[in-house]
Amino acid sequence: MIRVPKIFALVPKSLRKIVDLNVRCLATQGSKESQSFTMNMFRGQLQTNQVFPYPKPLNEEQEEILNMLVDPMETFFKEVNNPFKNDENASIDKDTLKSLWDLGAFGIQVPQDLGGLGLNNTQYARLVEIVGYNDLGVGITLGAHQSIGFKGILLFGTPEQKKKYLPRVTSGSVAAFCLTEPSCGSDAGAVRSKAIKSTDGSHYILNGSKIWISNGGLAEIMTVFAQVPIKDPITGETKDKVTAFIVERAFGGVTNGPPENKMGIKCSNTTEVYYEDVKIPAENLLGGEGQGFKVAMQILNNGRFGMGAALSGTMQSCIKKATEHAVQRVQFGRTINNYGTIQExxxxxxxxxxxxxxxAYMVSGNMDTGSQDYHLEAAISKVFASESAWWVCDEAIQILGGMGFMKATGLERVLRDLRIFRIFEGTNDILRLFIALTGIQYAGSHLKELQKAFKNPTANLGLIAEEVSRRATRVIGLNSPSIAHLVHPSLADSADLCVKSVESFGSVIESILVKYGKGIVDEQFILNRLAQAAIDTYTMAAVLSRASASLTNNVSSAEHELLMAQVWCTEASSRVAENLKAVGTTKNLDVYTKLSKISRNICDVGGVVQKNPLGF
Structure with missing residues (x-):
């Protein structure tokens, strides 16, 4: 008998809410079967609807509109913006900000009839890619405003709220997303700010504070999260539940501290924000009482693809600087681009x-065609982009050598700017757990369904027969699923590597569920490796899809893309196999146990345990 764990029982409360929210959203679509490639991977199944063919959601009119905006955006960064000055002054001057407002850069996705440009997610991705190429500090100012600052109004706002606030956030009123507090970073459910509803129900009184708020010192309009005491109509019990509000600085009682002195993204304004007896009209409730957690997670899920797009631009800039140096720098009689180390x-x-x-463009494309099952892919986009960009910038500095270490080159600023991306809008560590636990929960629900089916086999012959057939083919290796018909013929072998990774992944997940049951939530060494295997497998599918589209359409770079896709699938599939093996072998599990003990020893003494070789 397959033992199906009630995984949520031991998941930390806030992370449990995130996982639960993602899984429950499937039920609202009339079917519990997700269209997500990554979710289905945890069942060992191939769901290719959102991967093949590579999305191209822009029609001719949308492409024309985008092209009209690209040139002014690039001109702004060439002729108006000065990233060195922004970094040195730790601020963006008023004239530069005015130019951004004039470009419409603060309202890219706001409908045109409410003052914005009315662009879709793919168009937005292209513009923020240009921003990321040039200045991440400016990117955070723009992103904190629209990707999260007023995004809640776009997603959850009533028609009245949209009509009132969206024209303002496109015409001069800066917005901010105010969630983080000293007691809650990734643990969003630990918010302590409190809003008490008035006796007549006409308003709420908000008290509390927030830290590290991007645009905190500039924002006139804020999406604020606070605990609200709510009485259960059935039990009569009153409990605090996180609730979202639209708060204006003009309400009174809203103040902020001085700008934080940060490692990077210095020109973006980051401050503490304080709320003292702020009177919020009841009509400024966003998404309903007690729905704040859902509002916050949907905002963050919805905006993560933009980070991937921006950082792809940053990487492109780093590669350009490294390449220009490599083809000119002569060492030992040859330019250094001729040496294998630099070539690699x-x-x-x-x-x-x-x-x-x-x-990034696959996720944005899926969103634009109406997908609701993109949350794990968006998380993968953020994790992969932020870690890859850091590595790319670091290697660019290495290629430039001493020149890369100099301020004038600009790479040291980019490296400082990049460090925050692995931390904010969901730390990569939490997002890895989110990916693994959400997928495991989805796989567990399927096993539970099978468990019920076997109790009444006559009524569930179809489901049982399908599962028996799938398991049999997996065991004997015949009639395995294939995506060869979905990729270009030259990528058939690489596609097979991706399929084998999916099949192996599903088998290992089932074994993990049977072995650990509900205890899997405490096995973060294992969960992290499962998440990494999921990231590698999904990225394989993404590049297979894009490279196939380029080859089929005879894109000028198609042969170059083919090479990259082949190399990536070869290496990624090897890592998947290694990580899946690592979570089940006694040797590796013993290593995890020892690593845990080493960490405990360090914590017990408050630092390094071993003495200096000289005895000190």
Whole structure:
């Protein structure tokens, strides 16, 4: 008998809510079967609807509109914006900000009838890619405003709220997303700010504070999250539940601290924000009482693809600087681009940029065609992009050598700017757990369904027969699923590697569920490796899709893309096999146990345990 764990029982409360929200959203679509490639991977099944063919959601009119905006955006960064000055002054001057407002850059996705440009997600991705290429500090100012700042109004706002606030956030009023507090970073459910509803129900009184708020010192309009005491109509019990509000600085009682002195993205304004007896009209409730957690997670899920797009631009800039140096710098009688070490660096840098860009546009394309099952892919996009961009920039500095370490080159600023991306809008560590636990929960629900089916086999012959057939083919290796018909013939072998990774992944997940049951939530060494295997497998599918489209359409770079896709699938599939093997072998599990003990020893003494070799 397959033992199906009630995984949520031991998941930390806030992370459990995130996982639960993602899984429950499937039920609202009239079917519990997700269209997500990554979700189905946890069942060992291929769901290719959102991967093949590579999305191209822009029609001629949308492409024309985008092209009209690209040139002014690029001109702004060439002629108006000065990233060195922004970094040195730790601010963006008023004239530069005015130019951005004039471009419409603060309202890219707001409908045109409400003052914005009315662009879709793919058009947005292209514009933020240009921003990421040039200045990540400016990118955070723009992103904190629209990707998260007023995104809640776009997603959850009533018609009245949209009509009132969206014209303002496109015409001069900066927005901010105010969630993080000293007691809650990734643990969004630990918010302590509180909003008490008035006796007559006409308003709420908000008290509390937020930290590290991007645009915190500039924002006139804020999406604020606070606990609201809510009485259960059935039990009569009153409990605090996170609730979202639209708060204006003009309400009074809203103040902020001085700008934080940060490692990077210095020109973006980051401050603490304080709320003292702020009177919020009841009509400024966003998404309903007690729905704040859902609002926050949907905002963050919805905006993560933009980070991938921006960082693909950053990587492209780093690669350009590294390449220009490599083809000119002469060492030992030859330019350094002739040496294998430099060639490997440039090739891997380009591969990571290609994958990051492929995933970002795949997610945005799926969103634009109406997908609701993109949350794991968006998380993968953010994790992969932020880690790849850091590596690419670091290698670019290495190729430039001493020149790369100098401020004038600009790469040291980019490296400082990049460090925050692995932390904010969901730390990569939490997102890896989110990917693994959400997928495992989805796989567990399927096993539970099978368990019920076997209790009444006569009524469930179809489901049982399908599962028996799938398992049999997996065991004997015949009639395995294939995506060869979905990829270009020259990528058939690479496609087989991706399929084998999916099949192996599903088998290992089932074994993990049977072995650990509900205890899997405490096995973060294992969960992290499952997440990495999921990331590698999904990125394989993404590059297979994009490279196939390029080859089929005879794109000028198609043969180059073919090479990158082949190399990536070869290496990624090997990592998948290694990580899946690692979660089940006694040798590796013993290593995890020892690593845990080493960590405990360090914590017990407050630092390094071993003495200096000289005895100190």
């Amino acid at each position: 660096k440039l090739a891997r840098m380009s591969m990571l940029q290609y994958i990051t860009q492929s995933v």
